[in-house]
Amino acid sequence: MHSPTQHVNNLITVVLVDDSPLFLAGLTNWLQREPDIQVVATATSASEGFTAIVEQRPQVAVIDLRLRHDAADIDSRLKTGVELLRQVQRATTTLTLVISSYHHPAWVRAAAQAGAYGFFDKDTSPQTLCIAIRQLATQKLPLWTPQQQAWLLASLNDSPTPRELEILQLVAKGLSDRAIAERLGLRPKTVSKHLEILREKLGVRSRAEAILQARQRGWLPPEWEDNI
Secondary structure: OOOOOOOOOOOEEEEEEOOOHHHHHHHHHHHOOOOOEEEEEEEOOHHHHHHHHHHHOOOEEEEOOOOOOOHHHOOOOOOOHHHHHHHHHHHOOOEEEEEEOOOOHHHHHHHHHOOOOOEEEOOOOHHHHHHHHHHHHHHOOOOOOHHHHHHHHHOOOOOOOHHHHHHHHHHHOOOOHHHHHHHHOOOHHHHHHHHHHHHHHHOOOOHHHHHHHHHHOOOOOOOOOOOO
16 A cells, blocks of 8 residues: 655645546646646546545545446446545545536535535636635635536425435436446335335335426436446
8 A cells, every 4th residue: 555645845735636637637747747647547437436545545535426347346446436525534634626518406515515615617717626626625615616506506405415316317227226236236115115215305216206306496407327
């Protein structure tokens, strides 16, 4: 295991987690041009990202929510960016920012509930992201935009937890309770209980009605891709 990276000379240490090697290389190259920012590690999966963050102990981690999981992660519960955010918050003092191609209320809410301090589109300029990293490292305050704040405030009443959002997504893809349990490393009874709570929050009786209501409330995007 590598020794933790030392924060010296006011350097802001950063770990990047994204499943696109090309995007990682480009963002790393840009951030490394900044005299006060040092990328200490990159990772392409949630499990690799968690290991890097625990080992390097960066001040800031920039994480993609929609991480593909490979064969090496088949037995790991760290299969999504949401779960990675949650575990980083529990196990480290690293502050997290999300960067994603999918800027939707459901994603922003999931990121905030899992501990992220901000959410940025992948078409955000590198200069803007550098400013955000500096602000987060020095001020340690959330960086939500006014629109994102409105989404978060609108979701305070009966809002789903990150785990419930993960289960909703899998229900929308047609998975059974047992299949969802296997995917998330849960017991089928636990999944059923989550769905029961979700139906109560949504005021519906069936799985189909739950998905429809979730989309209407902005808990789920109009379509979810399979590579979460």
